[in-house]
Amino acid sequence: MTNKIVEFKDVSVEFAQDKQKIKAVSDVSFGIPEGQIFGIAGYSGAGKSTLVRTINLLQKPTSGEVDVFGKTFFKKDGGAAEIISDKDLRTERRQIGMIFQHYNLLSQKTVIENVEFALKHAGLKEKEVTAKATSLLKDVGLEAYAKHYPGQLSGGQQQRVAIARALANDPKILISDEATSALDPENTNQILDLLKELNQKYGLTVILITHEMDAIKRICDQVVIMDSGKVTDLGSLVDVFVKSTNPVTRKIVGSDFDALSILSSLNIETKNRNLIKLVYFSTEISKPIIVELYEKFKVSASIVYADIEQFGAEAVGIMIVDLNGEAAQIKQAVDYLNGLDVEVSELRGEE
Numbered sequence: 001m002t003n004k005i006v007e008f009k010d011v012s013v014e015f016a017q018d019k020q021k022i023k024a025v026s027d028v029s030f031g032i033p034e035g036q037i038f039g040i041a042g043y044s045g046a047g048k049s050t051l052v053r054t055i056n057l058l059q060k061p062t063s064g065e066v067d068v069f070g071k072t073f074f075k076k077d078g079g080a081a082e083i084i085s086d087k088d089l090r091t092e093r094r095q096i097g098m099i100f101q102h103y104n105l106l107s108q109k110t111v112i113e114n115v116e117f118a119l120k121h122a123g124l125k126e127k128e129v130t131a132k133a134t135s136l137l138k139d140v141g142l143e144a145y146a147k148h149y150p151g152q153l154s155g156g157q158q159q160r161v162a163i164a165r166a167l168a169n170d171p172k173i174l175i176s177d178e179a180t181s182a183l184d185p186e187n188t189n190q191i192l193d194l195l196k197e198l199n200q201k202y203g204l205t206v207i208l209i210t211h212e213m214d215a216i217k218r219i220c221d222q223v224v225i226m227d228s229g230k231v232t233d234l235g236s237l238v239d240v241f242v243k244s245t246n247p248v249t250r251k252i253v254g255s256d257f258d259a260l261s262i263l264s265s266l267n268i269e270t271k272n273r274n275l276i277k278l279v280y281f282s283t284e285i286s287k288p289i290i291v292e293l294y295e296k297f298k299v300s301a302s303i304v305y306a307d308i309e310q311f312g313a314e315a316v317g318i319m320i321v322d323l324n325g326e327a328a329q330i331k332q333a334v335d336y337l338n339g340l341d342v343e344v345s346e347l348r349g350e351e
């Protein structure tokens with residue numbers, strides 16, 4: 001079993017505003033495995049940032065327990081809160097880097113000085129500081145820009161400087177809170193790929209908070225979906241994006257695998273047709289399924305809709321086909337498909 005680098009146990013966070021209580025996070029429990037890229041997704045206001053801010057106690061929970069690196073940072077269930085000492089928290093926080101939508105760079109300092117600034121308390125000699133900052137800039141592909149000022153860089157490049165700065169103290173966790181939200185799609189993908197590279201090179205655990213589902217699909221190993229302060233789903237990308245039937249999750253992750261929404265958006269009639277939905281995974285994607293159905297059962301399958309989506313390294317295909325043939329043969333064909341690593345659902349009014 002993988003070690004959990006962060007564990008939330010029944011964590012709740014309440015804010016008092018205008019005599020009203022807002023429950024921003026509501027009894028959330030889950031663990032983040034060490035070394036993963038772990039996505040936290042949901043609409044704006046779902047409580048993602050508030051929850052993640054409890055990791056380094058920038059936000060103290062109202063109740064519940066937060067364990068980080070196997071240590072209890074915060075625990076409160078009824079009685080007084082048990083909180084890590086300020087001194088220990090300062091030390092532990094160096095192990096947790098953060099990047100945000102705004103890069104928060106010092107505009108009067110050069111790129112390398114911005115990174116060096118984060119090494120002020122690292123107890124290194126001046127030469128060592130420069131060497132470390134140079135190597136960090138190399139990691140993020142900006143060694144040629146060391147003497148530039150932030151204002152001379154693009155948004156994507158400024159975010160790279162922020163990443164180098166966040167990694168200055170060799171953190172074990174990097175929290176990325178909407179770090180790509182202000183970037184165009186190309187820069188977004190480059191930053192996401194950089195996070196993946198750093199995850200693989202250093203075993204860095206990345207916690208990726210975003211409302212962009214494509215970002216999650218590109219690099220995450222697992223994802224939690226949050227809505228109104230609660231977790232609605234947790235699992236692998238395929239579990240959540242392809243298999244989840246939770247209506248809240250479906251609304252948030254989109255309807256790419258929801259056959260009835262696809263058919264209705266394309267105005268395709270379902271009545272009096274033998275429509276079936278096939279969802280097939282990497283292992284089956286290259287199989288000539290349609291040909292096999294005809295050769296084995298004399299059942300012809302006309303393709304009504306087909307698409308392939310990429311989830312990290314895994315490709316998942318969806319096909320909606322209209323089967324024609326003898327009723328008994330169609331049944332055998334469906335049984336055959338059920339025996340493969342293909343999910344088969346018949347589309348009769350409801351899925």
Ligand SMILES: Nc1ncnc2c1ncn2[C@@H]1O[C@H](COP(=O)(O)OP(=O)(O)OP(=O)(O)O)[C@@H](O)[C@H]1O
Binds near residue numbers: 017024042046
């Ligand atoms: N300091 C605060 N005081 C009062 N209410 C707050 C505070 N911080 C957050 N909230 C409220 O808590 C809820 C959750 O906010 P949070 O920022 O965690 O959501 P989010 O999912 O991260 O969304 P976003 O991406 O927009 O920040 C919102 O209703 C927000 O208005």
